[in-house]
Amino acid sequence: MYDYITISSLNDFIFCPYSIYLHNVYSGNEEELVHATPQTRGKAAHETIDQKTYSSRKDEIVGMSIYSNELGIAGKIDIYKAQEKLLIERKYKLETIYRGQIYQLWAEYFCMTEMGYEVEKLAFYAISTNKMFPVEIPTEEDKKELADFISKFQDFNLETPIPLNENKCRHCIYSNLCDKTELENVYT
Numbered sequence: 169m170y171d172y173i174t175i176s177s178l179n180d181f182i183f184c185p186y187s188i189y190l191h192n193v194y195s196g197n198e199e200e201l202v203h204a205t206p207q208t209r210g211k212a213a214h215e216t217i218d219q220k221t222y223s224s225r226k227d228e229i230v231g232m233s234i235y236s237n238e239l240g241i242a243g244k245i246d247i248y249k250a251q252e253k254l255l256i257e258r259k260y261k262l263e264t265i266y267r268g269q270i271y272q273l274w275a276e277y278f279c280m281t282e283m284g285y286e287v288e289k290l291a292f293y294a295i296s297t298n299k300m301f302p303v304e305i306p307t308e309e310d311k312k313e314l315a316d317f318i319s320k321f322q323d324f325n326l327e328t329p330i331p332l333n334e335n336k337c338r339h340c341i342y343s344n345l346c347d348k349t350e351l352e353n354v355y356t
């Protein structure tokens with residue numbers, strides 16, 4: 169049986185599967201070493217959620233742990249507005265919405281609905297611009313796409329070849345620790 173995959177790692181896996189391995193190796197004691205600028209901002213964006221201090225409104229649920237047995241995933245939501253049946257994922261900055269970020273929101277949606285919550289609307293919220301970005305509720309076809317992606321993630325191992333992409337490596341917080349490249353990231 170597979171371990172549950174964390175929802176927050178879906179986007180990282182699309183970016184580079186090897187970064188998941190490096191994250192697992194260097195997280196914890198070496199946290200300050202690997203949290204370069206973009207992730208530090210992202211982390212701050214989630215801090216109030218993680219500490220459950222974002223909202224005291226009774227119709228809002230923040231930072232709740234979620235899971236889906238069907239998809240084999242687990243994580244936490246940012247905000248669920250019960251009255252509006254709206255699920256929101258906060259990002260510090262959002263100029264482009266990447267497929268991995270969409271997968272993250274879909275994953276949260278499928279966890280919530282499997283857990284019995286009604287969700288009729290999805291959105292990203294960009295803190296830096298105070299803007300909401302609505303996202304369509306996923307279809308059955310979208311669910312299959314997500315499930316196939318999760319299967320690939322589950323089947324990944326370190327023998328799988330990593331296609332190198334110079335631009336990604338230069339924007340990867342792990343590049344200074346990565347044995348696949350000599351490139352330094354743009355944050356140093």
Ligand code: SF4
Nearest residue numbers: 184187337340343346
């Ligand atoms: S530096 Fe490049 S190969 Fe290494 S984890 Fe980052 S993106 Fe992947």
